[in-house]
Amino acid sequence: MLTVDQLSVHYGPVKAVKKVSLDVQPGEIVAVLGANGAGKSSILNACLGLAPRSAGSITLAGARIDRLATEAIVRLGLTLVPEGRRVFSGLTVMQNLSLGGSVIGKDREAAQRSLEWILTLFPRLAERRSQLAGTLSGGEQQMLAIGRALMSKPRLLLLDEPSLGLAPNIVDLIFDLIIGLRKEGFTFLLVEQNAELALDTCDRAYLIMNGAVAAQGTPDLFRQSDLVGLAHFAASG
Amino acid sequence: MIAVEYFAQQAVNALALGGTYALLALGLAVVFSILGLINFAHGELMTITGYGLVFSLATGMPYVGALICGVALAVFCAVVMERVAFRPVRRASTTTMLLTSFAVSSILHTAFQNFISARPKPVPVPEWLGGAFTIAGIQIGAIPSLSIIVTVVALAALVWFFQSWHTGLAMRAASEDFAVTRLMGINANRVIAASFAISGFLAAVAGVLWLFQRGSVDPMLGFVPVLKAFIAAVLGGLGSLQGAVLGGLILGATEVMLRAYLPEALLGFRDAIALALIIGLLILFPNGLMGRPIQAR
Numbered sequence: 001m002l003t004v005d006q007l008s009v010h011y012g013p014v015k016a017v018k019k020v021s022l023d024v025q026p027g028e029i030v031a032v033l034g035a036n037g038a039g040k041s042s043i044l045n046a047c048l049g050l051a052p053r054s055a056g057s058i059t060l061a062g063a064r065i066d067r068l069a070t071e072a073i074v075r076l077g078l079t080l081v082p083e084g085r086r087v088f089s090g091l092t093v094m095q096n097l098s099l100g101g102s103v104i105g106k107d108r109e110a111a112q113r114s115l116e117w118i119l120t121l122f123p124r125l126a127e128r129r130s131q132l133a134g135t136l137s138g139g140e141q142q143m144l145a146i147g148r149a150l151m152s153k154p155r156l157l158l159l160d161e162p163s164l165g166l167a168p169n170i171v172d173l174i175f176d177l178i179i180g181l182r183k184e185g186f187t188f189l190l191v192e193q194n195a196e197l198a199l200d201t202c203d204r205a206y207l208i209m210n211g212a213v214a215a216q217g218t219p220d221l222f223r224q225s226d227l228v229g230l231a232h233f234a235a236s237g
Numbered sequence: 238m239i240a241v242e243y244f245a246q247q248a249v250n251a252l253a254l255g256g257t258y259a260l261l262a263l264g265l266a267v268v269f270s271i272l273g274l275i276n277f278a279h280g281e282l283m284t285i286t287g288y289g290l291v292f293s294l295a296t297g298m299p300y301v302g303a304l305i306c307g308v309a310l311a312v313f314c315a316v317v318m319e320r321v322a323f324r325p326v327r328r329a330s331t332t333t334m335l336l337t338s339f340a341v342s343s344i345l346h347t348a349f350q351n352f353i354s355a356r357p358k359p360v361p362v363p364e365w366l367g368g369a370f371t372i373a374g375i376q377i378g379a380i381p382s383l384s385i386i387v388t389v390v391a392l393a394a395l396v397w398f399f400q401s402w403h404t405g406l407a408m409r410a411a412s413e414d415f416a417v418t419r420l421m422g423i424n425a426n427r428v429i430a431a432s433f434a435i436s437g438f439l440a441a442v443a444g445v446l447w448l449f450q451r452g453s454v455d456p457m458l459g460f461v462p463v464l465k466a467f468i469a470a471v472l473g474g475l476g477s478l479q480g481a482v483l484g485g486l487i488l489g490a491t492e493v494m495l496r497a498y499l500p501e502a503l504l505g506f507r508d509a510i511a512l513a514l515i516i517g518l519l520i521l522f523p524n525g526l527m528g529r530p531i532q533a534r
Contacts, residue, residue: 050416074422086417088410095406102403103422152422 007056034208077155089134100151139170253381255489256388261466264439266481270412280459283444287454315437349456357453474528
């Protein structure tokens with residue numbers, strides 16, 4: 001579904017991503033693991049045209065998307081829940097969700113259906129619907145960020161550090177939701193620092209070290225060879 | 238009683254001038270909050286409204302039609318300005334954008350001088366606006382009253398737009414986080430064009446009110462008011478829309494009240510005193526009255 005081929009990302013002279021190739025098949029949950037600063041977020045951002053791609057190609061369902069504007073990519077069914085949630089804090093929960101549904105356009109019934117679906121997925125958001133997003137707790141903001149992205153019914157959702165800074169019970173809730181949505185046909189590519197959590201959830205994983213793919217395979221492979229420990233060792237050493 | 242009446246009249250003038258500054262400052266703030274651009278060509282949009290009005294009237298158009306033409310011309314020019322001048326430098330530094338806006342401003346000045354006239358062109362003002370009326374024994378001018386009403390209506394319309402319209406919400410979202418707004422599938426160009434259209438509209442409305450006071454339009458018409466609007470926007474906190482309105486009202490009220498109550502010997506220092514007061518406020522509120530804190534560098 002998504003194919004990243006030989007992707008490089010430069011920020012000025014700094015090479016953040018070096019010739020990374022990865023792919024995501026329909027219905028999969030794929031995890032990108034690695035230490036802080038390894039270049040994981042840059043890969044996701046480049047997929048949405050938010051990080052400067054210097055080489056390589058990105059293909060969604062057979063069509064090149066690496067020269068498209070961010071909003072055009074979103075309209076093709078690929079979206080990103082950014083690191084740190086980044087909800088619109090001065091807008092209400094409902095206003096955030098309604099902006100998430102911008103892709104639906106003028107079809108009010110479809111927008112209403114999407115909204116009701118999100119509010120049943122996250123009853124907490126329904127309770128807080130007219131509250132400003134900035135006044136929500138971290139967990140509620142993450143629910144809102146995911147709900148807002150789901151409003152457009154994306155085929156493939158990229159999640160950047162969904163567990164970061166959240167209480168364990170909220171993390172469980174969010175990962176249960178991801179597993180549930182996958183059963184409904186959604187596909188996920190997620191970046192996680194919490195490797196154990198990601199390996200419990202995903203079908204396949206990539207390990208990124210210093211901007212390049214260091215290893216890839218099934219969760220079992222990662223556990224057997226202690227590749228994750230290696231990644232953390234590389235980052236701290 | 239006379240002192241009370243005088244104060245009431247000055248209060249109306251203060252609201253009228255403050256409202257006009259508020260509309261202008263709001264126009265600057267709408268664009269700044271989204272693009273980080275201080276558009277110094279904003280004042281030229283006022284001038285364009287004036288010329289649009291004068292030339293429409295010259296064709297024999299009815300007054301209301303000419304007003305609509307003047308306003309529409311300013312909105313159109315604001316959108317064209319963004320498309321032609323600012324879009325190519327959108328990814329450049331804020332300094333580049335600022336210099337571009339100075340360039341647009343001086344190109345328009347020169348064009349007005351060379352292709353229209355360096356001299357002021359009289360703007361016919363409807364007769365009823367010259368008059369005054371009496372409320373509770375206090376005589377109040379028609380123009381300041383109209384300014385207040387128009388300001389209130391324009392602000393109310395804007396609040397409604399930003400609360401209830403999808404484009405209005407998208408603009409508020411873009412002012413918080415442009416990248417994430419695009420992640421909603423919202424077209425960046427459309428949001429920016431809308432912000433320029435709104436800022437053009439606000440400049441045009443303020444321009445009409447300014448013209449009614451002055452009675453003529455010349456190439457430099459917009460220079461002083463846009464400078465004042467910039468001060469007002471900084472006072473309110475650059476990028477804050479509520480702040481721009483508040484800053485405009487405070488600046489207008491300060492100017493009017495100083496003019497009304499300063500002893501004659503000090504009248505010449507009116508602007509200096511007004512600016513000193515504002516600097517004092519900015520020392521107390523370094524981010525402006527309603528600005529978001531800027532992180533230390």
